[in-house]
Amino acid sequence: xxxxxxxxxxxxxxxxxxxxxxxxxxxxxxxxxxxxxxxxxxxxxxxxxxxxxxxxxxxxxxxxxxxxxxxxxxxxxxxxxxxxxxxxxxxxxxxxxxxxxxxxxxxxxxxxxxxxxxxxxxxxxxxxxxxxxxxxxxxxxxxxxxxxxxxxxxxxxxxxxxxxxxxxxxxxxxxxxxxxxxxxxxxxxxxxxxxxxxxxxxxxxxxxxxxxxxxxxxxxxxxxxxxxxxxxxxxxxxxxxxxxxxxxxxxxxxxxxxxxxxxxxxxxxxxxxxxxxxxxxxxxxxxxxxxxxxxxxxxxxxxxxxxxxxxxxxxxxxxxxxxxxxxxxxxxxxxxxxxxxxxxxxxxxxxxxxxxxxxxxxxxxxxxxxxxxx
Amino acid sequence: xxxxxxxxxxxxxxxxxxxxxxxxxxxxxxxxxxxxxxxxxxxxxxxxxxxxxxxxxxxxxxxxxxxxxxxxxxxxxxxxxxxxxxxxxxxxxxxxxxxxxxxxxxxxxxxxxxxxxxxxxxxxxxxxxxxxxxxxxxxxxxxxxxxxxxxxxxxxxxxxxxxxxxxxxxxxxxxxxxxxxxxxxxxxxxxxxxxxxxxxxxxxxxxxxxxxxxxxxxxxxxxxxxxxxxxxxxxxxxxxxxxxxxxxxxxxxxxxxxxxxxxxxxxxxxxxxxxxxxxxxxxxxxxxxxxxxxxxxxxxxxxxxxxxxxxxxxxxxxxxxxxxxxxxxxx
Ligand SMILES: Cc1ncc(C[n+]2csc(CCOP(=O)(O)OP(=O)(O)O)c2C)c(N)n1
Ligand SMILES: [Mg+2]
Numbered sequence: 295x296x297x298x299x300x301x302x303x304x305x306x307x308x309x310x311x312x313x314x315x316x317x318x319x320x321x322x323x324x325x326x327x328x329x330x331x332x333x334x335x336x337x338x339x340x341x342x343x344x345x346x347x348x349x350x351x352x353x354x355x356x357x358x359x360x361x362x363x364x365x366x367x368x369x370x371x372x373x374x375x376x377x378x379x380x381x382x383x384x385x386x387x388x389x390x391x392x393x394x395x396x397x398x399x400x401x402x403x404x405x406x407x408x409x410x411x412x413x414x415x416x417x418x419x420x421x422x423x424x425x426x427x428x429x430x431x432x433x434x435x436x437x438x439x440x441x442x443x444x445x446x447x448x449x450x451x452x453x454x455x456x457x458x459x460x461x462x463x464x465x466x467x468x469x470x471x472x473x474x475x476x477x478x479x480x481x482x483x484x485x486x487x488x489x490x491x492x493x494x495x496x497x498x499x500x501x502x503x504x505x506x507x508x509x510x511x512x513x514x515x516x517x518x519x520x521x522x523x524x525x526x527x528x529x530x531x532x533x534x535x536x537x538x539x540x541x542x543x544x545x546x547x548x549x550x551x552x553x554x555x556x557x558x559x560x561x562x563x564x565x566x567x568x569x570x571x572x573x574x575x576x577x578x579x580x581x582x583x584x585x586x587x588x589x590x591x592x593x594x595x596x597x598x599x600x601x602x603x604x605x606x607x608x609x610x611x612x613x614x615x616x617x618x619x620x621x622x623x624x625x626x627x628x629x630x631x632x633x634x635x636x637x638x639x640x641x642x643x644x645x646x647x648x649x650x651x652x653x654x655x656x657x658x659x660x661x662x663x664x665x666x667x668x
Numbered sequence: 669x670x671x672x673x674x675x676x677x678x679x680x681x682x683x684x685x686x687x688x689x690x691x692x693x694x695x696x697x698x699x700x701x702x703x704x705x706x707x708x709x710x711x712x713x714x715x716x717x718x719x720x721x722x723x724x725x726x727x728x729x730x731x732x733x734x735x736x737x738x739x740x741x742x743x744x745x746x747x748x749x750x751x752x753x754x755x756x757x758x759x760x761x762x763x764x765x766x767x768x769x770x771x772x773x774x775x776x777x778x779x780x781x782x783x784x785x786x787x788x789x790x791x792x793x794x795x796x797x798x799x800x801x802x803x804x805x806x807x808x809x810x811x812x813x814x815x816x817x818x819x820x821x822x823x824x825x826x827x828x829x830x831x832x833x834x835x836x837x838x839x840x841x842x843x844x845x846x847x848x849x850x851x852x853x854x855x856x857x858x859x860x861x862x863x864x865x866x867x868x869x870x871x872x873x874x875x876x877x878x879x880x881x882x883x884x885x886x887x888x889x890x891x892x893x894x895x896x897x898x899x900x901x902x903x904x905x906x907x908x909x910x911x912x913x914x915x916x917x918x919x920x921x922x923x924x925x926x927x928x929x930x931x932x933x934x935x936x937x938x939x940x941x942x943x944x945x946x947x948x949x950x951x952x953x954x955x956x957x958x959x960x961x962x963x964x965x966x967x968x969x970x971x972x973x974x975x976x977x978x979x980x981x982x983x984x985x986x987x988x989x990x991x992x993x994x995x996x997x998x999x
Contacts, residue, residue: 402741436774445773452740453773457764463730464765467737467745474693474719474743494760497730504725658775659808661832663859 337396337560342553347620351629353395353552354615357387357608359633360411363420364583366637367410367427367441371587375645376427379456380441383411385582388607389514390415392555397482397563402450402468404461405484407442408514409454412484416451418444424640430647437650438658458519459485459492462511466498469507469572480508480566482559488519490533499572503540506571510562511537513574514549516581521593537574549577550607553614580605669849677818677850678708678784678839681825682746684854686716689744692829695722696731696748696784705750706786706844728757732783736765736834739781744829749785752838753798758783766834767809781835782828787814787877787928788841789965791972797965799929801877802938804836805905811859812905814838816880818848820903823857830856840878860907864916868896871986872916874939875926876902879977883926886982895990905935913939914946921952922989926982931959953989958982 340349364382371380383390390411397403405412413423418434426433427441434444435453445453452468455461465483472479489495490513502509513533517524525531537544543565547554555577562573580602584591591599615621672680686692693716694709700723703710713721724731728749735747749755755762762783769777789797805812811833815821821839828835865880866887875883880901887897898916902908917923923943925936936957943955961975 404737434774435772435776438774439772443772445776447773447776452777453769455765457760460733460760460764463733463761464737464740466730467734467739468741469737470734471738471741471743474738494729494733497725497727498733500725501727501730501734505722658771660811661770661778663827663831663833
């Protein structure tokens with residue numbers, strides 16, 4: 295018998311625009327005891343109590359790197375150097391950094407088009423990422439994918455996908471491949487609140503649960519899908535409850551609390567690795583910029599955005615490090631300079647890189663077939 | 669060579685490939701315990717177990733998407749969609765994932781997935797009698813095959829399973845019982861090789877899948893009237909091997925396309941355009957097309973029979989095209 299997640303409990307209120315984030319308000323609805331296949335290790339967690347200065351500064355550096363990357367991408371977009379759609383991750387950095395830090399290097403990661411933060415936190419080179427945004431041959435996807443399609447298979451980063459919800463079944467398949475090959479590997483699949491309304495979400499959750507694949511689903515509930523507020527699009531506004539329909543253990547966490555994200559992803563990954571099947575996390579967050587560049591943002595007030603900015607995940611983490619006496623203002627400034635230099639180098643690299651060759655238009659459409667002699 | 673049914677030939681390919689390669693597995697609705705809606709996978713569940721033969725919920729998007737993801741992750745899935753009509757639920761996964769991941773990520777990712785499905789009809793009415801091969805054949809990044817004979821089905825399915833590319837393998841519900849010679853054991857047929865199934869000098873009939881049969885029987889009858897029709901079976905729709913077609917038209921000066929999809933925007937439109945460009949100087953008559961009536965498919969038997977192309981239509985059209993030549997010579 296599968297244990298039922300605590301579907302009925304209202305565990306955590308959506309904070310915008312009424313309830314502000316509260317620290318340590320992370321709630322766990324998991325109540326499963328570890329069963330069978332207890333082969334995978336239980337990871338050592340990083341909590342407020344055990345956080346080292348080294349880890350703390352590294353988490354902060356990664357968030358600052360993402361923030362700076364996004365700011366420079368925004369600038370390059372307005373200068374006409376980046377085209378197409380550009381979806382910034384500013385305000386949500388704690389989720390990508392917390393989640394990626396909690397995984398093993400060979401765990402599989404697949405995400406939606408708001409993917410820069412995940413790519414950076416997974417360790418992809420800023421140079422090659424910026425080059426991809428600039429449509430250059432040196433980009434991670436050779437300039438064929440752009441901002442929405444960053445991937446690096448060597449890092450088990452299977453890419454950003456731009457059809458809302460379209461990559462969720464791919465994640466089920468990646469997880470199935472791990473299970474089939476008896477690999478101790480989990481798949482983390484990331485998408486937004488809006489994607490929980492599409493059919494593929496429901497088909498995939500159901501199939502993942504039926505087959506008990508090692509999958510962790512991480513929903514970034516940033517309150518809006520483009521300009522449509524969650525309550526205007528989803529009959530169930532506590533999105534983690536949607537997992538209950540498929541008997542998937544689910545919880546809602548404060549996505550602006552990096553350590554809460556880290557712990558939730560780590561615990562979920564451990565369970566999935568142990569053979570307990572798919573796990574579901576809803577991380578509450580807020581995007582500080584428009585949906586993509588050129589969004590007039592008629593669907594929300596400046597006051598609402600200002601209120602949310604009070605819970606800036608970077609500032610909050612700096613405060614935490616200061617409160618725990620792990621780092622000082624001087625450290626933060628030093629990190630700021632470091633990431634500025636890294637991103638400046640990335641922009642320079644992207645600018646000076648060559649465009650793809652015309653012949654690349656027809657490259658990599660199909661893998662050449664092993665042809666027999668006729 | 670032993671005679672086997674189209675169904676058995678496909679099962680034989682699946683079984684041999686599953687034995688040959690641990691990574692090959694089957695997933696789809698009713699493929700396991702039931703034994704396959706058209707009994708193609710019968711016995712495989714008992715032989716290979718539920719790790720290798722996976723029944724799925726009625727979730728076409730998840731079936732194809734999960735198969736693509738598993739293929740990305742190193743497996744060789746053969747996903748079955750009960751009929752091609754239901755591929756519409758999965759079309760986003762086929763178009764936007766299977767056919768795109770390799771290119772869009774700069775060649776890093778491959779999706780060696782086979783999607784098996786069946787075209788066909790049989791008083792099933794409008795939603796269950798369709799043929800969408802031309803839609804899939806329009807997609808760069810996808811391979812589309814549609815075999816007509818048991819021999820071609822087995823050889824092409826093996827190639828599809830071993831290919832590193834995503835393949836739509838389109839069968840036909842009314843061909844499963846057709847028998848033909850199929851060798852035991854291993855052989856493969858490469859993609860993109862049209863096959864001349866009958867030679868002739870007066871007219872080229874270009875066809876694929878089930879329409880091969882009315883084309884061949886029409887050619888038999890035409891031969892009785894002294895008209896020698898060459899019949900070319902395309903077998904693969906992408907890549908499309910047109911060289912044998914051009915060579916044939918150069919000889920016959922007449923091209924008739926017989927397809928079991930709607931003519932408007934169908935496979936024949938592409939074939940006709942290519943013949944028009946490459947064989948323009950050799951044509952003595954306009955390229956003609958015979959396809960399904962330009963209507964949704966009806967239930968009533970007599971109406972359905974009117975809608976599906978048949979041998980007589982092929983004979984009549986061929987005669988008209990060839991008689992035109994004969995009259996022309998008399999002048
Ligand atoms: C199937 C599909 N429908 C519509 C769109 C257009 N679209 C792109 S992003 C988006 C909103 C998605 O919101 P959410 O899932 O909450 O992610 P967020 O952008 O907030 O991170 C929409 C409607 C799309 N890309 N795919
Ligand atoms: Mg959203």
